[in-house]
Amino acid sequence: MHPTVIKTENLTKVFKIGFRGRRVTALRNLNLEVKEGEIFGFLGPNGAGKTTTIKMLIGLIYPTNGKAWILGRELGDVEIKKRIGFLPEQPYFYDYLSSKEFLKFYGQLFGLERDELKERIDTLLTMVGLKDAADLQLRKFSKGMLQRIGIAQALINHPDLIILDEPMSGLDPIGRKEIRDLILRLKEEGKTIFFSTHIIPDVEMVCDRVGILMKGELVNVGKPTEIIDAKIKYIEIIVSDINQEILIHGKAMGFTICETGGQVSIKLPDENQLDFMLEMIRSGKGRIVSVVPQRETLEEFFLKKTGERIS
Amino acid sequence: MRILVIAINTFKEAIRDKILYNLLFFALLMIGTSLLLATLTVGEQSKIIIDIGLASINIFGVLIAIFLGIGLISKEIEKRTIYNILSKPMPRYQFLIGKYIGLLLTIAVNTTIMGIGLYIVLAINELQWGHSILNVNPDIWKAIYLILIELMVVTAIALMFSTFSSSSSLSAIFTIALYIIGHLTEDIRLIGEKLQSVTLKGVINLIYYLLPNLDNFNVKGRVVYGIEISPIYLSLVTLYGLFYISIVLLLSGMIFQKRDFK
Ligand SMILES: Nc1ncnc2c1ncn2[C@@H]1O[C@H](COP(=O)(O)OP(=O)(O)OP(=O)(O)O)[C@@H](O)[C@H]1O
Ligand SMILES: [Mg+2]
Numbered sequence: 001m002h003p004t005v006i007k008t009e010n011l012t013k014v015f016k017i018g019f020r021g022r023r024v025t026a027l028r029n030l031n032l033e034v035k036e037g038e039i040f041g042f043l044g045p046n047g048a049g050k051t052t053t054i055k056m057l058i059g060l061i062y063p064t065n066g067k068a069w070i071l072g073r074e075l076g077d078v079e080i081k082k083r084i085g086f087l088p089e090q091p092y093f094y095d096y097l098s099s100k101e102f103l104k105f106y107g108q109l110f111g112l113e114r115d116e117l118k119e120r121i122d123t124l125l126t127m128v129g130l131k132d133a134a135d136l137q138l139r140k141f142s143k144g145m146l147q148r149i150g151i152a153q154a155l156i157n158h159p160d161l162i163i164l165d166e167p168m169s170g171l172d173p174i175g176r177k178e179i180r181d182l183i184l185r186l187k188e189e190g191k192t193i194f195f196s197t198h199i200i201p202d203v204e205m206v207c208d209r210v211g212i213l214m215k216g217e218l219v220n221v222g223k224p225t226e227i228i229d230a231k232i233k234y235i236e237i238i239v240s241d242i243n244q245e246i247l248i249h250g251k252a253m254g255f256t257i258c259e260t261g262g263q264v265s266i267k268l269p270d271e272n273q274l275d276f277m278l279e280m281i282r283s284g285k286g287r288i289v290s291v292v293p294q295r296e297t298l299e300e301f302f303l304k305k306t307g308e309r310i311s
Numbered sequence: 312m313r314i315l316v317i318a319i320n321t322f323k324e325a326i327r328d329k330i331l332y333n334l335l336f337f338a339l340l341m342i343g344t345s346l347l348l349a350t351l352t353v354g355e356q357s358k359i360i361i362d363i364g365l366a367s368i369n370i371f372g373v374l375i376a377i378f379l380g381i382g383l384i385s386k387e388i389e390k391r392t393i394y395n396i397l398s399k400p401m402p403r404y405q406f407l408i409g410k411y412i413g414l415l416l417t418i419a420v421n422t423t424i425m426g427i428g429l430y431i432v433l434a435i436n437e438l439q440w441g442h443s444i445l446n447v448n449p450d451i452w453k454a455i456y457l458i459l460i461e462l463m464v465v466t467a468i469a470l471m472f473s474t475f476s477s478s479s480s481l482s483a484i485f486t487i488a489l490y491i492i493g494h495l496t497e498d499i500r501l502i503g504e505k506l507q508s509v510t511l512k513g514v515i516n517l518i519y520y521l522l523p524n525l526d527n528f529n530v531k532g533r534v535v536y537g538i539e540i541s542p543i544y545l546s547l548v549t550l551y552g553l554f555y556i557s558i559v560l561l562l563s564g565m566i567f568q569k570r571d572f573k
Binding site: 015061062080082088091096105153 | 312313316317320324327390391392394395396397398399400401402569571572573
């Protein structure tokens with residue numbers, strides 16, 4: 001059995017806002033366990049309470065109720081942070097520092113010695129692809145570069161547990177893939193990774209387990225395949241040079257068909273019909289431009305989940 | 312060690328601040344101008360220069376302490392740079408002390424520069440009259456030393472407001488108010504003595520002891536009139552300053568430790 005790296009027990013946070021002290025429950029009775037060596041995805045829409053949870057784990061805010069343990073120690077133990085790497089939601093750093101100075105600053109906070117630190121900075125800059133930006137001030141960084149230097153600082157202390165708050169936000173598809181690869185590589189090194197996101201594919205592609213958080217409550221935990229049932233809504237085939245006979249046939253079968261400028265889009269509600277339809281198009285000498293499965297968007301997925309919970 | 316890392320970083324950040332240079336420039340300008348003013352008067356030129364010079368060092372020092380001090384923590388919170396720092400293995404109080412020491416370093420360097428400026432102006436004045444520069448009153452350094460201790464107290468107070476107030480201008484107003492009242496504590500005590508009611512007397516007395524007695528650090532008059540400032544006085548006042556600073560920092564630390572960084 002793998003040891004538990006993060007454990008929370010009825011973790012709750014209530015914010016008081018305004019003069020009247022209106023109360024907002026950002027997180028309600030969170031019970032969660034993350035095991036050693038896992039990649040755990042903390043999935044939820046905006047305002048679900050992901051950042052609130054992470055801030056409590058890191059010690060930036062205090063729980064209103066409940067308890068939590070990290071690497072076997074109860075919250076509030078400063079020493080345990082030596083074994084944690086953290087990337088805040090939006091990387092706000094001293095932007096007048098260069099990459100090197102920046103990593104040096106955080107390395108020194110961990111008490112790394114000079115030579116060791118120098119080597120570590122080199123390794124990390126190479127790892128996140130910022131070797132060429134070693135002497136560039138952070139204020140001149142793009143969003144993607146900031147995210148990457150943020151990840152580098154999170155790894156400076158060889159952490160056992162890495163907590164990342166929305167590490168892929170604001171990145172383009174290539175940037176996201178790089179981060180996913182990095183996360184997988186860290187797992188291979190035996191590290192535990194806990195990250196939050198509101199992007200389903202990110203979770204599906206790398207996580208061992210996922211927790212879905214909605215309106216401050218954990219609604220589901222499990223393997224991504226078990227709990228994320230963001231269905232394929234329809235498959236869209238785009239063809240050109242198709243003869244009318246096939247289109248009439250398709251309409252008869254209940255497919256949605258629209259023609260635009262010589263190209264035709266055919267939407268199949270069921271993937272079982274795909275082979276059949278492709279066969280027909282080919283036999284009619286139609287040219288297939290693309291076949292794209294259209295999934296539910298996150299909003300639709302969460303709306304459905306919320307609907308299920310209400311009913 | 313971590314405290315030092317924070318302190319050095321704070322120092323580096325502070326000396327990037329334009330406000331610092333502007334204030335320093337005006338302070339040096341005032342000190343320089345005192346030389347002109349002095350030549351317009353008859354006799355006692357050095358007294359006028361010392362009077363204006365020490366007052367400039369004091370006022371601009373306080374302005375630097377307040378303007379940099381109030382932003383010390385609140386800026387970190389506003390810009391959210393604090394999240395990442397406090398996620399590292401560093402107790403919050405160490406961060407606070409590190410920031411404080413970093414700013415003190417800045418203030419010490421500035422005060423020294425202003426002090427040297429004053430010394431140079433005084434030396435020029437002596438040379439003008441064909442005297443040796445050894446004639447420059449060495450007691451100005453005692454006065455500058457006490458100004459520095461006063462600035463340490465003011466910085467600690469600004470830091471304290473910075474730890475819980477989310478508005479910088481409010482912190483500035485509070486600190487300036489406390490600075491002014493801090494120079495009026497003797498009057499407050501006198502008011503207390505004249506009162507009939509025992510409870511009111513007690514309250515006034517309590518306020519008197521809670522407020523920083525900043526006039527303790529003011530020896531400008533004595534320097535100007537050549538009255539001796541004894542080593543015992545210097546040590547006692549230093550002890551008072553350090554004691555007051557410790558209390559204020561302890562209080563700041565307690566407030567800071569309890570805070571949510573949302
Ligand atoms: N400082 C605060 N004061 C009052 N309410 C807050 C505060 N911080 C967060 N909240 C509330 O708590 C809830 C959860 O916020 P949180 O930032 O944890 O969400 P999140 O899941 O991280 O969302 P996002 O995807 O937008 O980052 C929200 O309803 C938010 O309005
Ligand atoms: Mg968030």
